Amino acid sequence: MTDAPPPAAPPRPLRERLLPVLVPLAILVAVLLVWDWYVRAYDVKPYILPGPWLVAQTLVKDWGTLSGALLVTLEITFSALFLAVAGASLLAVLMTESRIAGLALFPYAVILQVTPIVAIAPLILIYVPNTQAAVLTCAFIVTFFPILSNMTAGLKSVDHNLLDLFHLYGASRLQTLLFLKIPAAQPYFFTGLRIGGGLALIAAVVAEFSAGSAGAGSGLAFRILESQYRLNIPRLFAGLILLSSTGVLVFWLTSLVSHLALRRWHESALKREI
Amino acid sequence: MTDAPPPAAPPRPLRERLLPVLVPLAILVAVLLVWDWYVRAYDVKPYILPGPWLVAQTLVKDWGTLSGALLVTLEITFSALFLAVAGASLLAVLMTESRIAGLALFPYAVILQVTPIVAIAPLILIYVPNTQAAVLTCAFIVTFFPILSNMTAGLKSVDHNLLDLFHLYGASRLQTLLFLKIPAAQPYFFTGLRIGGGLALIAAVVAEFSAGSAGAGSGLAFRILESQYRLNIPRLFAGLILLSSTGVLVFWLTSLVSHLALRRWHESALKREI
């Protein structure tokens, strides 16, 4: 005679909640240790790969310069993300509401995606009033497409039975959009947002590289390139680490928003009742 | 007395099928005409914005050089896409199968996404055997994340009732993955693929910019940059147009694959029965 295992003890919310913080942290420590060990063991020169400790020191020392640059980059990032989300959502709506518009515009959205910023940055600089606007335009172009793609897929994935329901009750297109398609597209939208968040950040950096302002009011990208040019590799890494942490933070933020919106109803965020 | 409208005539398959070709084509012609008109009307010099006709001529004239470069770029594109799809799918599976792995690895995937290629290209060049591999690595890094994000979202969005069913029938993790999670994740996966296709192309270009080969065996990116340096703007545009068309083609290919896989069951590809 064997009994089934006793019912699971009530969940341990604290451990559950700490896990998402502790695990990445543990890995972080491990990565840092390996990195440190590698640099020491193979006597890697700081101008090739500086050790973590040196990078940390540089980060503290150059905090003034770097944090200022970070703020500039963040401003571009969030402006670009905001514009891309707004633009892509609007376009996705347009393209799913009208078959013709979808057919007509998607190729051009693709073209926008595959055009190398580096190549068209000069053109943008010529036609756009100032560098700030040029950088924003570039960042926007990069961020735009993944959000558009996901939003379009989401708007198209609405349950046909619910569409029937709305049709039956004489819902206007706007109502169908607001009360059905947009809520139903959320899981896709948030996936797009999660990609878009990081992409906006990197796009801000790339845009700065290409269309970039330089000198005093410039962002992280410029600082990174400059450090590279000056072979100030510890600072380069400090800049990269700042960038990465910001990226993780942005990702975490978008994931949080997504979780809050989906947790009551969508499989991807719902805890299984077991 | 009013009768309901007569039942719709049987669908006109030819017109239906031509529409997706005709509409973008019409827009294309319109864009070309406006472009041509703008260039003529404002007497824009060819070294700022060449007219469409000049670009077409250049495309024909330089076809030898450009098509060779395109082939190189395409090879990188598809290798990167293939590697990114394989890698991202594997990682997505790992991260959704093991909560710990997901927690541990996602921040690092994000870091990979937000690290500017330009900044780490030198490091890659140091640690990777040859330029070809360096370019591929860069392209891979750029393409990776959107596919990972979508695949993860897809694997997490599986209907909990179906999960129960598999659990009940004692399905192994592998079986659940193969017969349930992967098929269910298809709509997300294909969205990721559609983004990834274009991204791989642009990533190949960016990678070539940063880590790339030049000279005889070099890709489209090099040709574009070279044209820019050498002020051969018509050729720059010819290169861009080649790139764009390739992007649209890649997008169309991934869309086709997606449509074929989903058309029998998923809302996004299914025609509504009305």
Next chain:
Amino acid sequence: LDEVSFGTNWLAQAEHGGFYQAVADGTYEKYGLKVTIRQGGPQAANRSLLIAGQIDFYMGGNMLESFDAVKNGVPTVTVSAIFQKDPQIIMAHPDQGIDAFADLAKLPTIFLGKDLFITGFQWMKQAYPGFKDEQYKPYTFNPAPFIADPQSAQQGYLTSEPFEVERQAGWKPKIFLLADQGFDTYSTTIEAQQKLVDEKPDLVQRFVDASAIGWYNYLYGDNKAANALIKTDNPEMTDEQIAFSIAKMKEYGIVESAEALTGGIGCMTDAHHKSFYDKMVAAAVVDASVDVTKAYTLKFVCKGVGLDVKKALGG
């Protein structure tokens, strides 16, 4: 005052010193100009802005850019050449038995920027047998891969990379100035639109003259104010680096050699242009159809402007 904008091709540094000097000490103002310097930088697009007419003068890197402009019908001309020699160098590790320029051909790897690859390197292949495309690896303005690989060479700017490499790696790289090997282009030129040259020759002349005077003052006079301006534009710049650059410019005769010694800073000659052009045609970098004389005008230079200033400063 005429408002004039001048776009440089890199971040503010000692190599742009004369222009900043002329701003700082009021020379431009004396010549009736109100000059705004727009510094360039990695991938900045100042050249496009000149072509699009959004700035008035642009600091050209070498004459090839002007040849390309002629070939593509871009109406810009070089009106002055501050540097008689291009400070472009190839450097190698000191302990690899690289004694002559031609020895570089033995190395498996040379890190080059794309622009130098499509220009200078093509010429190297033609002028020195043994160089081949397979040696090329892209230089991303980070010398680490070069330092890490003793069997490699790398492009550089006489006044910058060797300084950084020495500071970081602790050894002095072997330096080969391309100009001394025959790549004899002018550099740090002043380019303007043909239209400006035709319509306002007087303004162009004033800018060229004031710039030359600025340069004399920068090299031989009190350059503190100019350096302060440079450091505002580019906060990373150090006095140490500036001093190193000025010393190198003097040591190699970058600014003052050949005709500049008699004609004044900025002086250019047809012969010098033709010499470089012919080499580039031979290396198939430039098309033989280009009318080289259209790339520049000698109208504004070799007038000895500023030689008096130099003398006054005891240079």
Next chain:
Amino acid sequence: MSAVPSPAPPGAPVVRLEGVTKTFSNGTLALAGLDLAVRQGEFLSLLGPSGCGKSTALRIMAGLTQPSAGRIVWPGGADDGARRRAGGIGFVFQEPTLMPWASVFDNVFLPLRLEGNRRGAVKTDVEEALALVGLSAFAGHYPRELSGGMKMRVSIARALVTRPRILLMDEPFAALDEITRFKLNNDILRLRDQLGWTVVFVTHSVYESVYLSSRIVVMAARPGRVVSEFAVDAPPLRDEAFRTTELYGRTCLDVSAALHAAMGANDHL
């Protein structure tokens, strides 16, 4: 909620399917030449084997599916859209068809919201509808947190909340226990008497159909078609006593027999 200008007189057809044929895109012939008229104020039940096209017929009436041949006539006037916007039709789908991201309240509120009502203004209507199906306590829950029968009841509440003129219901009570079912049967009969509903009702229960209907249509499968029709000549408002009448017993037997015949008519099982 909204008043409909001039309801058709009792007995006049409200909607008529004339020779309706439906072939799905995969080639399945779901309905073949279906003729069916729904009359004002009647309670019409559709009975038939699983897969015989009941749902398809209902969806065609509601304008959710277009027939491949034949036509639908709405003699009452007005076109499709206007009719729907007049609050004309209530529909209970065979599956609950709830919005997973909305609470029970919001799901029931939906048709009213689509009519342009503000939440506050119709709160009591929604609450009444929820009370009718016994789910007042679950207004704040999400569909996922409900049992199968409860979901179906939300769907019923949603169809009733607009007090539509015509009610199309596709097996609404299949997932409910008999007691709830009987109660809802009586509620429907009462409301229909009060509000003059026309009801088309799909069910698998012969007893239920006889208890509720004024007319019963039995269909056969593939191709779906009408095989027989029964009138139930009893006052529309009935109670449990009706189940003991001879009329009830006899009609049940007749309908059952017809259903058997309909099943025999094809190699269904």
Next chain:
Amino acid sequence: MSAVPSPAPPGAPVVRLEGVTKTFSNGTLALAGLDLAVRQGEFLSLLGPSGCGKSTALRIMAGLTQPSAGRIVWPGGADDGARRRAGGIGFVFQEPTLMPWASVFDNVFLPLRLEGNRRGAVKTDVEEALALVGLSAFAGHYPRELSGGMKMRVSIARALVTRPRILLMDEPFAALDEITRFKLNNDILRLRDQLGWTVVFVTHSVYESVYLSSRIVVMAARPGRVVSEFAVDAPPLRDEAFRTTELYGRTCLDVSAALHAAMGANDHL
């Protein structure tokens, strides 16, 4: 398909719920101290108002949901996983729960595939199961192309295809017409007789439960609990004639009354 080493002797408990309580994460108390033993070879029906926890109880038995308190005992031996892998349990969910990307054939084939069978080897098994529910002609169709009742029948075929030792069915026939339902009732009785199934069956039809069961448990809602129990002392293999016996009629009345009492016991509607 797979032989189970040593089935428990008839009458011995196969699974026992002891004081099972289930509180969902949103606070709903679905079951409170439920005691229920399923005996080898019996046909146990669960009856009760909508939302009383029948599905929850069934899911707990199948190991799909963990009780918040109390325990499940499987005296037969072996742990949860091994038992399932032994082809032990067949489950019909209340909703069809089909894979939309797979054909009807592949949906029914699934449990066999999960047992490691190759498609060719078990083709006839799948076809037999489909024939049993009358869907042979639809093997190549996709779930979307089926009517509600047809989907449910696919789900039934899927549960039967492995010939499990224990069959848990959650309102399997609710979406079916009476004739199909009666036929399937008889099929189940016959197969159970042949294969010695133990069946736990959730239904809303008192008649159906009495016709099929050897034991009927009536539950009341929120908190879900057992309120009464009935044994149906008749041979397991029954036919339509059983519906005319006095035992059948009396038990129906008793169970109905118990259900009424159970509903009265809370303010359900």
